[in-house]
Amino acid sequence: MMLMPPFNLHHPNTVEEACELASSFIANEESFDWVAGGTDILPNYKWHINVKKHVISLAKIAGLDTISMHEIGAMARLGALTTSDSVHPLIASAASKIASSLVRNNATVGGNICLDTRCFWINQSEDWRRSIDWCHKEDCGTGSDCRVIPNQNTLCVATYQGDLAPSLIVLEGTIHIIGPHGPREVPAEAFFQLDGITRNILEEGEFVLKVTFPQGVENRVGSYKKLRVRESWDFPEAGVASSWIRGDPSSLRIASTALESIPRSHQAEIDAFDESFSSELINPLSEAIMKSIKPVNNTALPPRYRKSMVRVLAKRSLREILGDSS
Ligand SMILES: Cc1cc2nc3c(=O)[nH]c(=O)nc-3n(C[C@H](O)[C@H](O)[C@H](O)COP(=O)(O)OP(=O)(O)OC[C@H]3O[C@@H](n4cnc5c(N)ncnc54)[C@H](O)[C@@H]3O)c2cc1C
Numbered sequence: 001m002m003l004m005p006p007f008n009l010h011h012p013n014t015v016e017e018a019c020e021l022a023s024s025f026i027a028n029e030e031s032f033d034w035v036a037g038g039t040d041i042l043p044n045y046k047w048h049i050n051v052k053k054h055v056i057s058l059a060k061i062a063g064l065d066t067i068s069m070h071e072i073g074a075m076a077r078l079g080a081l082t083t084s085d086s087v088h089p090l091i092a093s094a095a096s097k098i099a100s101s102l103v104r105n106n107a108t109v110g111g112n113i114c115l116d117t118r119c120f121w122i123n124q125s126e127d128w129r130r131s132i133d134w135c136h137k138e139d140c141g142t143g144s145d146c147r148v149i150p151n152q153n154t155l156c157v158a159t160y161q162g163d164l165a166p167s168l169i170v171l172e173g174t175i176h177i178i179g180p181h182g183p184r185e186v187p188a189e190a191f192f193q194l195d196g197i198t199r200n201i202l203e204e205g206e207f208v209l210k211v212t213f214p215q216g217v218e219n220r221v222g223s224y225k226k227l228r229v230r231e232s233w234d235f236p237e238a239g240v241a242s243s244w245i246r247g248d249p250s251s252l253r254i255a256s257t258a259l260e261s262i263p264r265s266h267q268a269e270i271d272a273f274d275e276s277f278s279s280e281l282i283n284p285l286s287e288a289i290m291k292s293i294k295p296v297n298n299t300a301l302p303p304r305y306r307k308s309m310v311r312v313l314a315k316r317s318l319r320e321i322l323g324d325s326s
C-alpha cells in the first residue's frame with residue numbers, strides 16, 4: 001500500500017501571504033513545494049518521490065483563475081479551458097487532450113506548465129526504486145548514477161510530458177512569475193531549463209501567476225497533434241503544435257513536447273528554410289524538425305518510434321493550419 005507521507009499543508013489567501021510563507025521557509029532552511037490541483041504532485045508524494053516538509057497550496061488565492069483570449073491565470077482549471085468560448089481554440093483543443101475529464105476538473109494551467117519531468121526509472125514505488133539502488137534524480141544520499149545516461153550523476157534527462165507548453169510557445173505566450181524578490185516575466189520558450197531536476201527557471205520561492213498572449217493572437221490559426229498509448233488519458237509520448245496568421249508566412253511557429261526535458265521551439269528549423277510557408281515546405285520542414293530532436297529511452301514508447309512520429313505529427317499539424325486536406 002502506498003500511503004501519503006506526512007507534510008504540513010499551508011493555505012495562504014493572497015499572493016503576498018504566499019510569498020511571505022515561502023520567504024520564511026527559505027530563511028529557516030525548511031523545504032517546501034507549491035501545490036495547485038495536486039494531480040501530479042500528490043501521486044509523486046504517494047510514491048515518496050522528493051517529499052518536502054511543507055506544501056503551500058495556491059487554491060485559496062482569489063483572482064488566479066482568469067480565462068480570456070489574452071490572459072490565463074495559473075489556477076485556471078484545464079476542464080474550464082476546454083469549455084470556454086473566450087480562450088484561444090488551440091489552448092482549448094490542447095487542454096481537451098490532457099488526461100481524463102476527472103483529472104482535468106482539478107488540474108491547473110500552472111501545474112501543467114510546472115509539471116515534474118517523468119522517467120520509468122523514477123515514477124515507481126519507493127520499494128521498486130530501492131530495489132534498483134535509486135537513481136540520480138532522488139538518490140537518497142547514495143550518489144547513484146542516472147540509469148538512462150549511465151556513468152554520470154550530474155544530469156537527469158527525465159522527459160517533460162506537459163501538453164500545454166508547445167501551444168503556449170506557438171501562440172507567443174509570456175509566463176508571469178512572482179516571488180519574494182518581486183514579479184518578472186519570460187517568453188514561454190525561455191521558461192524551461194534543460195535539466196530533469198530543476199526543470200524551469202523558477203528560483204526558490206517563486207511561482208507562476210499567469211500566462212498572457214499578445215494582441216493579435218486571436219488571428220492565429222493553430223493545431224496540436226499528440227501521440228499517446230491510450231487515447232483515454234495518457235501523457236504525450238510526442239506532441240507538436242503549430243500556428244500562423246494566414247497570409248503572413250513569417251508568422252509560422254512550431255514547438256514540440258515530450259521529447260526531452262523541455263518543450264522546444266522549432267524557430268531555428270523554420271528559419272533555415274528561405275521559402276514561404278506552403279504545402280511544398282511541409283515535408284522538408286517536418287523532416288528537419290524530426291532530425292533536430294533526440295528522445296531518450298525513459299517513456300512508454302521506444303525513442304526511435306517517437307522520433308519518427310514527430311515527422312508525422314508535424315506534417316498533420318502543418319497541413320491543418322494551412323487548410324491542406326491532401
Ligand atoms: C492519470 C493522469 C493522466 C495525466 N495525463 C496527462 C496528460 O495527458 N498530459 C499532461 O500534460 N499531463 C497529464 N497529467 C498530469 C497532470 O494531471 C497535469 O499536468 C496537470 O495539469 C497538473 O496540474 P495540477 O494543478 O494538478 O498540478 P500539481 O500536481 O498541483 O503541481 C504539479 C507541479 O507543478 C508545481 N506547481 C503547480 N502550480 C504551480 C505554480 N502556479 N507555480 C509554480 N509551480 C507550480 C507543483 O509544485 C508541482 O511540482 C496526468 C495526470 C494523471 C494523474
Ligand code: SF4
Binds near residue numbers: 118137
Ligand atoms: S533520467 Fe536518469 S536521473 Fe533522471 S529520473 Fe531517469 S534514471 Fe533518474
